[in-house]
Amino acid sequence: MPELPPLPTISQLVFTGFALFTCASALGVVLARNLFHGALALVATLFGVAGLYVMLEAEFLAVSQVLVYVGAIATLITFAIMLTRSMMYGKTSPLNRQWGKTGLFAVMIFLALYGFVGSIPWADSAPAVLADESMIAALGVEFVTNYVVAFEVMGLLLLVALVGAVMLARDNN
Amino acid sequence: MDWLNLVVFPVIRIVVLFVVLLTGFAYLTLLERKLLGRFQVRYGPNRAGKFGLMQPLADAVKALFKEEIIPNHVDKPIYVIAPALALVPALLIWAVIPIASGMPAVADVSIGFLWILAIAGVEGYGIILAGWSSNNNYSLLGALRSSAQMVSYELPMGMFLVSILILAGDFSLVNLVDNARPWWEWIWLWLAFPFFFICILAETNRSPFDLPETENELVAGFQTEYGGMKFALFMMAEYTNMITTSAIMATLFFGGWRGPFAEEIVWLGPIYLLAKIFILLCLFIWVRASVSRPRYDQLMTFCWQFLLPLSIGYMVISALLAVFLK
Numbered sequence: 001m002p003e004l005p006p007l008p009t010i011s012q013l014v015f016t017g018f019a020l021f022t023c024a025s026a027l028g029v030v031l032a033r034n035l036f037h038g039a040l041a042l043v044a045t046l047f048g049v050a051g052l053y054v055m056l057e058a059e060f061l062a063v064s065q066v067l068v069y070v071g072a073i074a075t076l077i078t079f080a081i082m083l084t085r086s087m088m089y090g091k092t093s094p095l096n097r098q099w100g101k102t103g104l105f106a107v108m109i110f111l112a113l114y115g116f117v118g119s120i121p122w123a124d125s126a127p128a129v130l131a132d133e134s135m136i137a138a139l140g141v142e143f144v145t146n147y148v149v150a151f152e153v154m155g156l157l158l159l160v161a162l163v164g165a166v167m168l169a170r171d172n173n
Numbered sequence: 174m175d176w177l178n179l180v181v182f183p184v185i186r187i188v189v190l191f192v193v194l195l196t197g198f199a200y201l202t203l204l205e206r207k208l209l210g211r212f213q214v215r216y217g218p219n220r221a222g223k224f225g226l227m228q229p230l231a232d233a234v235k236a237l238f239k240e241e242i243i244p245n246h247v248d249k250p251i252y253v254i255a256p257a258l259a260l261v262p263a264l265l266i267w268a269v270i271p272i273a274s275g276m277p278a279v280a281d282v283s284i285g286f287l288w289i290l291a292i293a294g295v296e297g298y299g300i301i302l303a304g305w306s307s308n309n310n311y312s313l314l315g316a317l318r319s320s321a322q323m324v325s326y327e328l329p330m331g332m333f334l335v336s337i338l339i340l341a342g343d344f345s346l347v348n349l350v351d352n353a354r355p356w357w358e359w360i361w362l363w364l365a366f367p368f369f370f371i372c373i374l375a376e377t378n379r380s381p382f383d384l385p386e387t388e389n390e391l392v393a394g395f396q397t398e399y400g401g402m403k404f405a406l407f408m409m410a411e412y413t414n415m416i417t418t419s420a421i422m423a424t425l426f427f428g429g430w431r432g433p434f435a436e437e438i439v440w441l442g443p444i445y446l447l448a449k450i451f452i453l454l455c456l457f458i459w460v461r462a463s464v465s466r467p468r469y470d471q472l473m474t475f476c477w478q479f480l481l482p483l484s485i486g487y488m489v490i491s492a493l494l495a496v497f498l499k
Contacts, residue, residue: 036305040251043298063287071294072324075301079320082305082313136284136344 015055022048036081043074060136186279190267198412199229205412205458212462232405239401244307247398251306256399256406259299262292263413270420271347273430273442285346286338289421290331293376297323299410300378304395315394318384318469325476326375332484333369336491337362337425342499350429361494365487366426368480370456373422375476377414380461384469419453420446 008016025048028041046069053062143151203218203225210217218225243249269285271277277285297320304316340358341349375382391397396407423429427449430442467475 036248037251040302059284060287063284063291067287067291067294071291071327075294075297075320075324078298078301078305079317082301082317 011055015052018048018051018055022052036078039074039077039081042077043070046070046074060139183279190279191264194264194267194413194416195409197416198409199233201412201416201454202232202408203228204454205461208455208458209462212459236402236405241402242400244398246308248306248308251302252398253403255299255303255306256403256410257299258302259296259410260406260413262296262299263410263417266292266417266421269346270424271350271429272446273439274351274436276439276442277347284344285349286334286344289346290334293327293330296376296414299407300395303399303407307395307398309398311392312395312397315391315397318391319378319395322375322378322382322384322472325473326372326480329476329480329484330369330372330376332481332488333365333372334425336365336484336488339488339491339495340499342495346424346429350424350431355498357494357498361491362426366422368483368487369426370422372480373418374457374460375472377411377418379411379415379457381464381466382472383466384472415454415457416450419450419457422453423449 022045025041025044029038029045032038032041046065050062050065050070053059053065206228207217207225218228221227221231243252266289268279269277269288300319300323301316304312304314304319307313337349338344340354340361341352343349343352374380378384396404399407423446429449430446432441432445432448434441
C-alpha cells in the first residue's frame with residue numbers, strides 16, 4: 001500500500017482558503033458587469049492578499065496593504081465611479097474591442113511567470129529573518145541610507161502627481 | 174497546537190468585549206438623550222423603568238419588530254451588507270487597545286498604531302456602499318460628503334498619530350501605556366489633544382460635523398432609504414465608534430488603564446479606562462449640545478488650510494523633541 005501524503009495542517013487549510021477567496025474575487029473584478037461591483041471585488045481581493053501576508057507572518061506588509069490600497073486607493077476608485085456614472089447606467093460589458101490582444105499578452109505574461117518560477121532553484125532553508133519591531137526599524141534605516149535616492153525620487157514623483165492633479169482640477173478663473 | 178491559548182481564550186475575550194461594547198452602545202444612547210435633555214432644561218426619557226433605564230431595551234424591541242422594507246430600486250446585496258460593514262471596523266479596532274497592565278483587549282500585535290490607521294481607512298466603506306446602493310440622489314450626496322470628509326480628516330489625524338508614534342518610539346499600544354513618559358511629553362501631547370479631538374469628531378461624523386446627514390438639505394443623508402433594524406445598525410456603528418475613539422484617545426493622551434494602584438491591582442485597570450472613556454463620551458455630547466454645524470466648504474477649508482499644516486508642523490517639532498530630548 002503506497003504511503004499517504006500527510007494531512008494538511010490547519011494553517012495550510014486557512015492559507016488555501018485565503019488563496020481561493022483572493023482568486024474568486026479577482027475573477028469577480030474582471031467579470032462583473034457593473035463597474036461598482038468590480039471595484040468592490042477589487043477591495044475583497046486586496047483584503048485576501050493582506051490575509052495571505054498575515055499567513056506568511058508579514059503583518060507589517062499586510063497592514064500597510066490595507067492602509068494604502070484598501071483605505072486610500074480603492075476608496076478613490078469607488079469615489080470616481082460614484083461621481084461619474086449612476087447605478088442605472090452602470091451595466092457594461094467587461095470586454096472591449098481590444099480583448100484579443102490583451103488576452104494574448106495575459107497568456108504570455110502567465111507563461112513567462114510560470115517559466116520563471118519553474119527555473120529558479122528555490123532554497124530549502126534560509127537564515128532567519130528579523131521579525132516584528134526590529135524588522136520595521138531595519139526597514140526604516142534602509143530607506144534613509146541604502147535606498148535614500150530611490151525613496152526621495154518616489155516622494156518627488158508623488159509630489160509632481162499631486163501638483164499635476166491640482167493643476168488639472170483648478171478653476172480657470 | 175495550543176488550542177486553549179490560541180482559540181479558546183481569545184474567543185472568550187472577544188465575546189465579553191462585544192457584549193460590553195454593545196451594552197455600552199445601548200446605554201450611551203440613553204446617556205446622550207438624558208444629557209442633551211439636561212442641557213436644554215428638560216428631563217429626557219424618564220418613563221420606561223426607573224430614570225428611563227429601560228429605554229434602550231424598548232428601543233431595541235421596537236427596531237427589531239419593525240417591518241423590514243427593502244425598496245425596489247436599490248442594489249440589494251450591497252444595500253443589505255452596508256450597515257454591517259459600517260459596524261465591523263468600530264469593533265475591530267478594540268483588538269489592540271490595552272485594558273490592563275501589559276494586557277491588550279484581544280491580541281498584542283506589534284503594529285498597534287498601523288492597525289488603528291488601517292481600520293480607520295476602511296471605516297468609510299459602509300457609508301459609501303449605503304449611499305451608492307440606495308440609488309437615491311440624497312443618499313449619494315450624503316455618502317460623497319461623508320467619504321470626502323473622512324478622507325480629508327484622516328490626514329491630520331494620521332499626522333498626529335505619527336507624532337505620538339515618533340515620541341513613543343514603539344508601534345505597540347501596550348508598550349506605549351506601559352512605558353513611562355517624561356513630564357514635558359505629556360504637556361506636548363495635551364497641546365495636540367483639542368485638534369486631535371476635532372479630527373475624531375469629523376471622522377465619526379458626529380455633531381457639529383454631521384454634514385452627511387443634515388436633515389434640512391439631504392433628508393437623512395446616506396441612511397435615507399434605511400429603516401428598522403438596518404437603521405439601528407447605522408446608529409450602533411456611530412455610537413460604537415464614539416466609544417472606540419474615546420478609548421483610543423484615552424490610551425494615547427491620558428494613559429489608558431493607568432491610575433493610582435493600577436499596576437499592583439490588575440482589575441483596577443479596566444475601571445480607570447472605563448472612567449476615562451466615560452468622561453470623553455460626555456465631552457462628545459457636550460460638544461453636540463453647544464456647537465452649531467458649519468457649512469461644508471468651511472469644514473473642508475478648516476481641514477486643508479489650517480489643521481493639515483498645523484499637524485505637519487507638530488510632527489516636525491515632535492521629531493526634533495524626540496531627537497534632542499530623548
